[in-house]
Amino acid sequence: MKMIMKITAFIAALVMSASAVSCSSGKHAEIKKLSAKGGYAEKKLEFAYGDLGPASEFTDIGGKVGAVLPFTDELCYISKDGTRIFRDVLPDLDEANNDDIATIFAASEYGYLYWKMNRNVWVLSSDGTENQVSGLENIMYAEFSEDGRLFACNTMGDILEVDISTGDTKKVTGGNGIFSAFDIIGSNIIYIDDDGAHFYDIDSGRETEVPDALKDFLGSYRHERLTSGVAVDICRGNDDDIYIGCPDGLYRYVMGGNIIEQLIDGFVSRFGDPSDEMISLYCGEDGTLYAAFVSGVYSYRFDPELETAAASELKIYTLEKNNTVSKLISGFASENRGVKVDLQVGMKEGMTYSDAMKELTTQILSGNAPDVMILDGLDIENLIDKNMLIDLSENSEKWLPENDLLSNVVNWNDHDGKLCSVACRFRLPAVGAEEDELKKIHSYADIADLCEEYREKYDPKETFMGYYDVNDSVRIGLIYEWNRLFGSSPDKEALTEFFDSCKRIHDAEYAGNAEGSTYWSPDVTSENAFSARFWGALGYKIIATGAVNDISRDMSLLTSVDESVLGKKLSYRLGLNKDSRSFLPVCNIGITQSAKNADDAYSFLAYALKDKTQENGNDYDGFPVNVKALKKIYSRNVNDEYDYTTSLDVYGDDGKVKDTVELDIKSMDNAEVKAFDDYIKSLDEPVYIEYAVREIAESAGEKCLSGTETAEQAAEETMKQLELRMKE
CATH class of the missing domain: 3.40.190.10 (Periplasmic binding protein-like II)
Structure with a gap:
């Protein structure tokens, strides 16, 4: 059985040099920047089918190196000359009739680990046996070792070994927080968690020392410092070296050293583009590097004539x-x-x-x-x-x-x-609810009234606001009330009313409500997650708040709500009230x-x-x-290229699923386009949120929500802090 990374003396070098560097040198990583001339040139490999999509990491199956595509059961492999991508059906996946595979986390000649449309994780062994995997409901990454062992990590900070033949899992170690990288080089799992970079030896079953240079460099990409969806991936080179792909570019590190060499800058390559997402790195036998992104596969070859000096x-x-x-x-x-x-x-x-x-x-x-x-x-x-x-x-x-x-x-x-x-x-504040109830909303206090009404009437274990954080009633409320609170001068009476509304929403949302806070989407901050909350309102009682951000995702969803399918009439409004023309x-x-x-x-x-x-x-x-x-x-409404169909569970007032419906999400039609275009051309109320002022309001608001201050006291504290700031 073959894997991409053949390990010989490199295994020993990886472990021995880790100890030597960290114990003897104590030096921090030196980043060697690009030279004035000569560098790695990026080129996209030809692929007749457009983007690569959500493929697996690189793997070697039958002597072909590539990534496995879900849905089609195909290996997209690199041509021998390294210029094109071809597709080849994988018989073992095809014979298993896995038409419902959504994501393939790991693939090799030993088997496959994948996530089905029903959100369950399954493993398929090389003999065609498929088993559901336990303990990986919140899976993040998975990798096969060279000898065919399968390891995975989840959002709970666990690293587990998966039995390919049964689907059983065994926890081998644990990290701290969310993982931002997870790769196997030789016998070592290299992973990055909230504490930084780690090596875990799967043969000895213990954590080993990380070279200081790598510890510093990789540690800088721990999860809380990442601001994009671009992954950090690591692969082995051909000369006791490893390659690292990250948002800042492509880097090379020789084991035992203190220098990390930058090969290509993230600013001028796919690595630094947050609209794309890196899947995997691979180093070919001739030294050519390949990176798989959702947008396709790219090669990186050294060109001695490439001009890299900046004028x-x-x-x-x-x-x-x-x-x-x-x-x-x-x-x-x-x-x-x-x-x-x-x-x-x-x-x-x-x-x-x-x-x-x-x-x-x-x-x-x-x-x-x-x-x-x-x-x-x-x-x-x-x-x-x-x-x-x-x-x-x-x-x-x-x-x-x-x-x-x-x-x-x-x-x-x-x-x-x-x-x-x-x-x-710009973004647009919006509010959404069932049509009759939306008519009642003209202010943030009205939202508080409706939230309290919902809590009295409906399932006490359900969320009505879909918050990310317990303090969201303040942060989201500010996008509606900012100008009234801090317009020409701070208004204590308005601040008192605002904090009172925040407190009432908070108490109603979390009153005996263990499931109150719901993470709707990891891709957007809470105050900008209006469409995600409106999506929740399609299935249950949700008061959608926040900002609308774009046409293709947000407006298409909002204008596609079909009363005949849902059995209820949902509605939204751009702006807190009908006369509002506010924008961020x-x-x-x-x-x-x-x-x-x-x-x-x-x-x-x-x-x-x-x-x-x-x-x-x-x-x-x-x-x-x-x-x-x-x-x-x-103009996208002239064809159906951007249209799609999705399913949704609809809940009754008792909190139980009563139906599952299909919704057609379509681009805005001409009438909807005209109404939207007329609206944005009439915008005249800019809401510019200054960080320092928001910080003061949120600090006072947090005390109000926790009950340590009244709404009036929170308003007084805000006024006092703003006055002190003005004197600085």
Whole structure:
């Protein structure tokens, strides 16, 4: 039986060097950056069927190296010349008639581990025997060792060995928190959890030392620091080395050393694109590297003539790293290889907002200001008052695209003709419930009334708000009430009413309710998960709150609700009440007065606003502001390419499933497009949430929710803290 990674003396080197490096050197990892000339070139392998999709990790079956596709029971394997992907049906999977496989976690000539549509995990042995696996309901990753042993990890922090012939599992060790990497190199499971990087020797059954260089480097990608869905994957090379793929690029580490060499930058490759997701790495016998992404398989070969030196440097600052910013930078860097992008994240590695602001101030005063600032969360008014941002209207020809923009959104922060920031995207606050009950909602207090009414009438063990966190009534409430609370000046009476509503919603949601908090989707923050909650309302009593983010995912779902199928009439409203025209401007970009590279800064802004960039945003980035991009997305209703059918369990008032229905999710039709387009063109109430103010309100709100302060006391504390902040 063959596996991808043939291990000889490498096994010994892996264990021995781990001890030697960590005990003797004590040195931190040295990252060797790209040289000025010569580097690895990325090329997508030809594949006649488009994207690869949710395939397995690379495996070697019958001498063919590739990834196994669910649904089709096929191995997509790399051609001998390394330029194309071919498909080959796998008889053992095909004979098992597994048409309901959703995800394949591990595949080899020893068998397969997969997740079926019914959410159960199954194992198929090489003799064709299929068994359900126990203990892996929350599976994350799985790998076969070279000798055919199967190991997997789950979201509970457990690492288990799976018996391929029976499906039985045995816990071998445990991690701490969520895993962000899980690979087997030789006899070692290499995994990353919330504590950092670990080696676990499957032969001896004990944890071994991790080389210091790897410990530092891999530890930086532990789960709480990852902001995208891109995986960290590790594979063996051909010379006692390993390769690491991560959001920052592709790296090589030689066992026993302290140098980790960067082979390709994440900004100019698939590795750094948060709209894609890496599946697996593989090193060929000739040294060619391959990476499987959802979008396809890519090769990485060394080209001695490749120009990698940058002619200029562009410094970009953001308070918090997120997928929207990462994708923008990745796309810009790919189109502008001569520009080296230096992304500076303010709140990195546990830094507070206050720490980040002190560091930024020091940076600016020392003459090292960023060129571009992603202003989301920052005190824009303060930056404008201190004349730290360029008036973009004076050089609009350098960044304004040829086609129209939604000027009411883009220019929301116009000050008497002076434009120091522009919004590249926006979100829309929304509320949803059954139609008759939605008519009762005109304020956040009305939502509190309805939540209390639901708790009195319906199953006490069910969630009505679909929160991610017990403090969500405050954070989500702020997107509706921000301008009323903190508009021209803080309003104590409004704050008292707001905290009272938050407390009533919280108490009703969690009153004797062990199942109150429900994680609807891991891909979006709670305040932006409106459509996920509305989806919950299709099956049961849910008051959907939060923001709507995009057309293809959110608006298509909202406009596809069919009363004849559901047996009840659900409805939603953009805005808290019928007169609301509020929106949340996001990805707000400004250029600093002291920018040393203003030309590339303008080019970056132009890239962010052009139609192709706007059209290809992530689902949760927010709506485009480019009119041409919007029209392109609207036009999708002319065919059914983006339509799909899904099933949904519908619950009765007693909390029990009474029916399962199928829903057709379709793109908006012409009438729906016109209504939506008219609405967004009438938006005139920007809701810009400043991080420091939100932090003050949430801190006081948390005390109110826990019962240690009344609503009035929470309002007084908020007012006091805001006054202190104004004096700083």
